[in-house]
Amino acid sequence: MRIGLITPEPGHPLLAATSALLAKEHAVDALDPAAADAEAPFADAPLADVYLLKSRTRRALDLARDLERRGIPVVNTAAATALCQDRTAMAELALRAGLPFAATRSVGPLSAWAPGTALSSPVVVKSRYSRRGDLVARVDDAAELRELAAAWPQEPVVVQEFAPNSGWDHKLWAVGDQVFAALRRSELSPGGRGPTMPLAVDxxxxxxxxxxxxxxxxFALDVYGVDIIDAGGGTPLIVDVNAFPGIRGQAGAPEALAALTLRRAASRPDRA
Structure with a gap:
């Protein structure tokens, strides 16, 4: 089989380890969405049997949609990947599905919302559109909110009520049905984000x-991350969902991803 990677970073630890496993018996090719030919990105090379979408750029999503129209499986789909970039849509879907997701409201640009807003309790302010280096901050009062608005005036944001918790995020990942877990000190804790600590799923x-x-x-996801906090007594509260996260340092993750990739390739209608 031929496996394609849609990513600007084929050397990412998870992808590199997965590629090494697959390359023992299959061809693995990487496609940088930023460098792909804008008119005919697949004209000069045979199409793969399955593609792994490890990029969230508009160009990467367009490439994935093109492949899906051709009947080629993409992990994760362009639609599922795009949905996880919009925290408003993410929360709406999660709550409709009955998942314990943090109540989330979209308030538009910070410069428009912050003036005159009074806070009776702490809130978490996040960029509406998830991306590397986006805004995630705890705000305790109106003064802090004004400071945040001065630094991020045009940033569209969502607001979640701050839920008292242990200060540790449960970082959970899934590759197909296989779940991996770790603990990481929350970036909202007084000391800021700390190292990721291993945690057995059991x-x-x-x-x-x-x-x-x-x-x-x-969310129709195959490879994804779920950030959960313990809201007390083991009660889970989901605060974020990510499409195709790094899953770094998790023993068995490359093997699980390699196996999932081959299953998805074999599931193509023309191979049934």
Whole structure:
């Protein structure tokens, strides 16, 4: 089989390890969406049997949609990847699906919302559109909100009520049905984000692994991350969902991704 990677970083640890496994018996090619020919990106090379979409740029999503129209599986689909970039749409879908997602409201640009807004309790302000280096901040009062608006005046944001918690994020990832887990000090904690600590899946509170799989079903994702905080007594609160995260340092993740890739390639209608 031929496997394609849509990414500007084929050397990313997860992709590199997965590619090494697949390359023992299959051809693996990387396509940088920024460098792809704008008119005919697939004209000079045979199409792969499946593509892994490890990029969220508009160009990458356009390439993925083109491949899907040709009947080629893409992991994750362009639609699922795009949905996870819009935190407003993400929250709406999660709540419709009955998932314990943090209540989220979209308030537009900070410069328009912050003036005159009084806060009776802490909130978490996030960029509406998820991307590297986006805004995620706890705001305790109106003065802090004005400072944030001065730094990010035109940033469209969403607001979530701050839920008291242990200060640790549960970083959960899934590749197909296989779940991986870690703990990381929250970037909203007083000391800021800390190192990622290993966590065995069987150490998670009861039902959390199944909750992660339910997120995958609701969002039509194959490779994804779910950020959960413990809102007390093992009660999960989902605060974010990510399409095709890095899953760094998780033993078995490359093997799971390689196996999923081959299953998706074999599921093509013309191979059934």
């Amino acid at each position: 150490e998670l509170p009861t039902g959390w692994a199944d909750l992660v799989r339910a997120v995958g079903t609701a």
